[in-house]
Amino acid sequence: MNTSELLSRLQKDSRSISNADISLARAYAMEAVEHVPEPYKTIYSSDYFIFLYESFLEIRKCRPDEIVIREIDPADYEAALSSINEKNDPGDRKRDAMNRFISIVHIYLTFIVKKPLHPVGMIFPGGLKITEDGIFYYCPVKDKQTETGISFCEFCICKNSEEQ
Known part of the structure; x- marks a missing residue:
């Protein structure tokens, strides 16, 4: 599969996400950090969800001629989907909505x-931020989060900030 084919699949999948699903996903994001102190509570819930939602809208309007066409490694793709699905709980409507949302946006x-x-x-x-240098993106917590079992950092394109 290439990026154009995947975009088409994600756009089709995005049409199955309703406004109610988005509301449930947002509620999940808010509840997941309810005991986190400010300002991180807002950063990890509202601000992060806005980023996800804007990316979701970008998917819906993206045209195939706006992306670079390249082959996708099937093993990497399946590993990412599997990781997302492993973290799902279909019995929890909010978490299920968030995982379906993330399965489109993160991919x-x-x-x-x-x-x-x-x-x-x-x-x-600690005030550390995700940065970019024009070529690469860097994350200050990538190497600390990859083994938590709840993150998707292993699939993120960021390099560890220490590699900068």
């Missing part, structure tokens, strides 16, 4: 537009 960011899974400039504890 788009990772395989089609090659962007980080968090917005550039997003602040992490």
Whole structure:
């Protein structure tokens, strides 16, 4: 499969996400950080969800001639989908909605537009941020999050900030 074919698939899948699903996903994002202190609570919920939603809207309006056509490694693609599906709980409507939403957005960011899974400039504890140098993206927590079992960092295109 190539990026054009994947974009077409993601656009089709995006049409199955209703406004109610988006509301449930947003509620999940808000609840997931309810015990996190400010300003991180807002950054990891509202701000991050806005980034995801804007990426979702970008998918819906993206035209195949706006992307670079390249082959997608089937093993990497299946591993990313499997990781997302492993974190799902169909019995939890909010989490299920969030995972379906993320399965579209994260795949788009990772395989089609090659962007980080968090917005550039997003602040992490200690004041560290996701940065870019015009060629690569860097994340200050990539190597700390890949083994938590809840993140998708292993699929993010960011390099560890220490590689800068």
